[in-house]
Amino acid sequence: MSLTSVVVPTTPIEGQKPGTSGLRKKVKVFMEPNYTENFIQCLLDAQGEKLQGSTLVLGGDGRYYTTKCIRLTIKIAAANGVSKLIIGQRGLLSTPAVSSLIRTYKVLGGIVLTASHNPGGIRNDFGIKYNIENGGPAPDHLSHRIYDLTTTIKQYKIVHDLDCEFQEIGTHSFQVDGKEFTVEVIDPTDNYVELMKSIFDFPKLKTLIRGTDGQPPFNVLIDSMNGVTGVYVKRIFLDELNSGQDSAVRYIPLDNFGEIHPDPNLTYAKDLVDSVKNNESFDFGAAFDGDGDRNMIIGKRAFFVTPSDSLAVLANNLECIPYFKKNGVHGFARSMPTAAAVDRVAQKLNKEMFEVPTGWKYFGNLMDAGRLSLCGEESFGTGSDHIREKDGIWAVLAWLSVIEYKRKGVEDILKEHWQLYGRNYFTRYDYEECESDAASDMMQHLEGLIKTGEIVGKSFSDSGKQYKIKKMDNFSYTDPIDNSEAMNQGVRILFEDGSRLIFRLSGTGSSGATIRVYIDSYEKENVTADAQAMLKPLVNIGLQISKLKEFTGREEPTVIT
Numbered sequence: 001m002s003l004t005s006v007v008v009p010t011t012p013i014e015g016q017k018p019g020t021s022g023l024r025k026k027v028k029v030f031m032e033p034n035y036t037e038n039f040i041q042c043l044l045d046a047q048g049e050k051l052q053g054s055t056l057v058l059g060g061d062g063r064y065y066t067t068k069c070i071r072l073t074i075k076i077a078a079a080n081g082v083s084k085l086i087i088g089q090r091g092l093l094s095t096p097a098v099s100s101l102i103r104t105y106k107v108l109g110g111i112v113l114t115a116s117h118n119p120g121g122i123r124n125d126f127g128i129k130y131n132i133e134n135g136g137p138a139p140d141h142l143s144h145r146i147y148d149l150t151t152t153i154k155q156y157k158i159v160h161d162l163d164c165e166f167q168e169i170g171t172h173s174f175q176v177d178g179k180e181f182t183v184e185v186i187d188p189t190d191n192y193v194e195l196m197k198s199i200f201d202f203p204k205l206k207t208l209i210r211g212t213d214g215q216p217p218f219n220v221l222i223d224s225m226n227g228v229t230g231v232y233v234k235r236i237f238l239d240e241l242n243s244g245q246d247s248a249v250r251y252i253p254l255d256n257f258g259e260i261h262p263d264p265n266l267t268y269a270k271d272l273v274d275s276v277k278n279n280e281s282f283d284f285g286a287a288f289d290g291d292g293d294r295n296m297i298i299g300k301r302a303f304f305v306t307p308s309d310s311l312a313v314l315a316n317n318l319e320c321i322p323y324f325k326k327n328g329v330h331g332f333a334r335s336m337p338t339a340a341a342v343d344r345v346a347q348k349l350n351k352e353m354f355e356v357p358t359g360w361k362y363f364g365n366l367m368d369a370g371r372l373s374l375c376g377e378e379s380f381g382t383g384s385d386h387i388r389e390k391d392g393i394w395a396v397l398a399w400l401s402v403i404e405y406k407r408k409g410v411e412d413i414l415k416e417h418w419q420l421y422g423r424n425y426f427t428r429y430d431y432e433e434c435e436s437d438a439a440s441d442m443m444q445h446l447e448g449l450i451k452t453g454e455i456v457g458k459s460f461s462d463s464g465k466q467y468k469i470k471k472m473d474n475f476s477y478t479d480p481i482d483n484s485e486a487m488n489q490g491v492r493i494l495f496e497d498g499s500r501l502i503f504r505l506s507g508t509g510s511s512g513a514t515i516r517v518y519i520d521s522y523e524k525e526n527v528t529a530d531a532q533a534m535l536k537p538l539v540n541i542g543l544q545i546s547k548l549k550e551f552t553g554r555e556e557p558t559v560i561t
């Protein structure tokens with residue numbers, strides 16, 4: 001079919017600045033005239049000359065507005081000289097799967113349609129992320145370029161008559177402005193399943209899950225929270241590992257996630273926690289977010305593994321995973337607010353250790369340089385250099401590999417780890433949808449404390465515990481590979497005993513401001529106390545110093561993880 005592109009005049013629309021990972025707004029904002037068109041055009045323009053004749057991967061978590069956005073993106077990409085789009089059937093591709101496809105097919109990049117762990121449906125959020133050639137999230141300089149273009153855009157190009165279905169697997173060819181344009185609709189799971197099979201020992205994992213003559217089955221409960229991982233869970237757990245129908249729940253992707261908040265933590269994945277707690281037969285539970293890059297791990301009776309501990313345990317046991325046996329283990333990394341449990345493992349194993357700002361994009365350069373094998377974030381992200389995104393299903397398979405290797409349950413593995421290394425108690429308090437002005441006033445107040453420096457050396461006490469401030473700053477980072485700088489990445493209050501309080505505003509919300517308070521404290525001996533009780537005095541001190549209640553009027557956090 002021979003088609004012609006047209007140029008449509010437009011004007012800049014305010015507020016198209018990408019956050020921690022892409023642009024996230026309410027669906028109704030994306031539906032406003034030219035909103036999506038403008039952003040896609042700028043995202044493509046930001047690629048410069050490399051766009052002509054390029055191939056891009058396109059797909060997402062299937063949330064409301066995905067279909068409309070894919071149709072638009074096909075029309076705009078074709079008009080802008082893209083040669084080929086690789087699209088997941090029905091528009092479905094998890095974020096890790098996009099990363100893997102970009103790397104396997106060595107294409108220019110990928111457009112991921114998701115607002116990740118944010119709720120979906122017509123009244124909730126939609127999002128657009130861009131991933132670069134290495135498969136990782138757009139680095140800051142590219143996001144800034146996209147944003148700058150949105151502030152000056154005057155026109156977008158589109159092929160109005162290009163209608164291409166993507167419900168069925170197949171290849172469609174068109175002539176656009178005299179050039180070939182192809183849409184290849186692929187199975188969303190094939191490439192990713194192959195990758196997982198090349199990393200892990202599937203026969204061993206199957207034996208663990210099914211049991212053998214000498215060993216009972218290891219019963220898992222995997223909750224996809226109605227997000228896109230459902231299609232991967234079906235292939236990997238139900239079909240390949242034969243884990244049984246009872247082992248997977250909420251694995252049909254829904255465009256509104258069944259009206260739940262697809263964020264795998266103790267609050268929003270409470271159904272999973274309750275199911276595992278109330279059913280003694282489950283040995284393990286895991287949940288993922290909408291686009292499949294986050295994970296939560298729990299053991300028998302819902303024993304909770306903090307993401308910081310999850311990272312440390314995996315770091316300590318990577319040799320049981322064939323991929324690392326073959327490729328070796330280079331350094332480890334974590335985001336700044338993540339508790340430093342993995343640092344202790346790095347020290348013992350004599351590996352390089354990096355502390356980066358919040359955001360997976362900061363790990364990419366280190367991986368590309370061969371200095372980083374495993375990394376994670378307290379925000380329920382864990383992953384390795386097999387791709388350039390965090391990877392929920394990978395994390396579960398990694399945990400099952402450790403369990404198979406050690407022949408121990410989750411709780412025993414954690415307790416053994418703490419005995420060896422001591423324990424970093426960690427919790428995060430989220431105050432969601434605060435008034436933006438109130439939240440930034442609170443951050444200003446904290447900045448003021450940094451500026452005067454008077455707080456350093458002062459002691460604070462609560463419930464009989466005393467903490468003395470050693471240092472207070474706003475975290476900044478210089479990338480060791482390209483020397484790029486990221487400033488103001490979170491206010492840190494560091495205490496004499498190594499405990500930390502961190503304050504930052506979330507960069508993934510779609511309205512208002514979410515204040516995150518991270519609390520981290522290390523104990524060498526006392527490793528089995530209740531984390532919330534243990535950290536309460538520090539929480540109170542944090543509230544006192546930040547005046548959070550006074551600024552926001554909030555008595556309690558909305559989420560504690």
Ligand code: G16
Nearest residue numbers: 020021116359360377379506507508
């Ligand atoms: C995104 C990034 C993560 C980051 C998280 C932080 O997660 O990909 O690397 O840790 O945001 O979120 P916030 O800025 O809200 O604290 P996701 O899963 O939303 O893509």
